[in-house]
Structure formats: C-alpha cells, structure tokens
Amino acid sequence: xxxxxxxxxxxxxxxxxxxxxxxxxxxxxxxxxxxxxxxxxxxxxxxxxxxxxxxxxxxxxxxxxxxxxxxxxxxxxxxxxxxxxxxxxxxxxxxxxxxxxxxxxxxxxxxxxxxxxxxxxxxxxxxxx
Numbered sequence: 361x362x363x364x365x366x367x368x369x370x371x372x373x374x375x376x377x378x379x380x381x382x383x384x385x386x387x388x389x390x391x392x393x394x395x396x397x398x399x400x401x402x403x404x405x406x407x408x409x410x411x412x413x414x415x416x417x418x419x420x421x422x423x424x425x426x427x428x429x430x431x432x433x434x435x436x437x438x439x440x441x442x443x444x445x446x447x448x449x450x451x452x453x454x455x456x457x458x459x460x461x462x463x464x465x466x467x468x469x470x471x472x473x474x475x476x477x478x479x480x481x482x483x484x485x486x487x488x489x
Contacts, residue, residue: 445474454480462487 450473457480458469464487476482 445471448474448478450474450478451480454478454483458483458487 450470454473455466455469458464458473459466461484462469469483472483472487473480476486
C-alpha cells in the first residue's frame with residue numbers, strides 16, 4: 361500500500377490535501393475517513409523539522425568558527441602568560457623552602473612562586489588556601 365500527499369496552493373492560506381491510495385491484491389473495505397486536521401498537523405511537523413534542521417546546520421558552522429576563534433585567542437593569551445611568568449626571577453632557596461614545607465614537586469613550587477612574582481610568603485599562603 362502506498363500513500364502520496366499532494367499539496368496544491370490555490371490561494372494564500374488555502375491548502376488542499378489529496379490522499380491517493382494504491383491497493384494491490386484483493387480489495388479491502390474502505391477505511392474510515394481521517395480527519396483533515398491530523399494530516400495538516402503531520403505535514404506541519406515534517407516541515408518544521410526540515411526548517412529546524414537547516415537552521416541548526418547553519419548555526420553549527422557559525423558556532424564552530426566562534427569556538428575556533430575563542431580557542432586560538434585563549435591559546436595566545438596562555439602563551440603570553442607563560443612568557444611573562446618565565447621572566448620572573450625566583451630564588452633557589454625560596455623554591456626549596458616551598459618544596460620541603462608544602463611537600464610538592466619542583467614544577468608546582470616554581471609555578472606558584474612565579475605566579476606571585478617571586479614573593480615566597482604570598483606563594484605559601486596561596487598554596488595553603
């Protein structure tokens with residue numbers, strides 16, 4: 361059994377739905393007539409879905425480019441921050457003090473000291489909080 365929906369736009373706002381059924385084999389008793397509104401509602405759902413899908417694909421492309429731009433900006437900012445931190449001079453004694461007192465790795469102690477511009481007291485306070 362195949363069904364086909366034909367839409368004929370006669371005037372603005374008027375939509376005619378024509379259902380054609382093809383039967384094969386022995387004849388069946390005629391089906392109960394369906395409500396006109398349910399067919400229009402089904403058609404409305406299909407067209408809404410198609411329009412929504414088109415909108416989503418264009419929005420997806422825009423969103424991906426925005427995300428890509430944001431990631432590149434964040435990456436550049438992170439690299440600049442790392443360069444600034446690398447310029448900060450730290451004392452070896454302060455580094456060893458933080459490593460032994462806080463029982464953390466050299467990298468973590470060095471990072472904390474650099475973030476606090478070499479101030480050992482501020483670095484220790486930040487690590488304890």
